Amino acid sequence: MDFLNAIVALANYVLIPGIAYGSQLAIGALGVTLVYGILRFSNFAHGDTMAFGTMIVILLTWWLQSLGINLGPLPTALIALPVGILGCIGMVLLTDRLVYRFYREQKAKPVILVIVSMGVMFIMNGVVRLIIGPDDQSFADGERFIISARDFKNMTGLAEGLGIRTTQVLTVVTAVIVVALLFWFLNKTRAGKSMRAYSDNEDLALLSGINPERVVMLTWIIVAALATIAGTLYGLDKSFKPFTYFQLLLPIFASAVVGGIGNPLGAIAGGFVIAFSEVTITYAWKKVLVYLMPEPLEPSGLVQLMSTDYKFAVSFVILLIVLLFKPTGLFKGQST
């Protein structure tokens, strides 16, 4: 019984939140990795692109809620999501037209584009704060739990409860669909193959029938869609605050780099590595250990390696370790 309780506690506080957070990071990191692999720079504006897309979804969700339109048990944000994606695509393509294209024509070095993307980041950040404000916004509705901790306890008679939130399941299901679609697109369609070709060898791609401007446009469209989806899922699961999305840049980049930047498979693996490291290191293990240890050895403290305030430090440390010992990441990426 104690053992079962320990497993349930572990699943409730570590496994399920870790999987949901990992999926969100993975979708975010896929966006970063695509820009790096195809457009060849680290896009620091990615976090704020996520915030921008999510902002549109939130505004639309509020409007739908005021009209009384909803999806029953599912969050209303799902109806708003496609429009949010379109809005974000519009914003990103406009940015490319106004900013990045100029530097692409100059054949600017990646390091210049990185700084340019920081400029874009500050502007997008400002735009989002101007429109929706810097505060926490909540837009989740529908059924909150699929199984609440109390129901679980009543059902099983265990002392520990296992709560599964709708948004967590939604996150994982969406992530699976998005990843499957993306890999199908990249590997099976001509459009996706031209993106891969451009990423493999830009010089050669230019000397083929591949239209470089179209590849760039496709990349931005996909990146904007991924960013909006990742942002909306994160916002539903936790809450939306522009500054938090800016901060998310660190774990997202860590995920992409850990997996091997430029490699989509690596981005997914990296997302889960970072998410589980963050969750396990900042989790107070006392609850699980109480069930597992013999009574005299039961911990009296929280057995928390680090306070949750430091969770971004975890991704930072992992990022440093990977860059020091295996700069190309778990899966071979493009970084040198």
Added chain:
Amino acid sequence: MIVVDDLHKHFGGFHAVDGASLTIEQGSITGLIGPNGAGKTTLFNVIAGVLKSTSGRVSMAGEDITGLPPHTLFHKGLLRTFQIAHEFHSMSCRENLMMVPGGQSGETLWNTWFGRKRIADEERALRAKADEVLEFLTVEHLADQKAGQISGGQKKLLELGRTMMVDAKIVFLDEVGAGVNRTLLNTIGDAILRLNKERGYTFVVIEHDMDFIGRLCDPVICMAEGRVLAQGTLDEIKANEQVIEAYLGTGLKNKEQVGA
């Protein structure tokens, strides 16, 4: 076909191409030889639009093509290969070839979802063409191999194959024989001759292997220090005093004299 008129390309103070003028006849296989650093590859890069010329003009079939970007030239039928073979390493050899033709309907997002039938038809035709090209080059067994894993010589063949996927008019081959063994070099040579005869491709070949040049090329152009030193048949070039001094060395001259 191609007329290069007083072309200059300077890198800072270094004059890589320094007033080169030459004419490439339609239907010819022109050899371009010269010592390392003579500006042969730079000349290729300028003609193919990879580098911008400092001054001078390049025209193709009477049309000024100076400074046009590579993919525009590609659509005009001017193709090039690289000294070090380039390939899409994560894709199979067949896919590498299938990527070449431009304007495929599968490139747009819309068609990816709503034009499946048209794409499938196109892909089938492309696939058949790619397989035909691989067979022509006698490397049909590599069709499903990742292009990043094949040998250097096979990559050179694949590069030649890329030019066969579209109706090329003129193909610039940059050291197609470098690091390739004799047997494979003969295969490449055969393919070049057949493409020239059967499809009317014009070739410009940078090469250091004199036997290879002798077998394929007429005329031969010798460059040195960014300028054209001499132009003529290989025998004329070999007999040219300036060429001997700049490139071939006196050893060859002595050997020929002994031979005679």
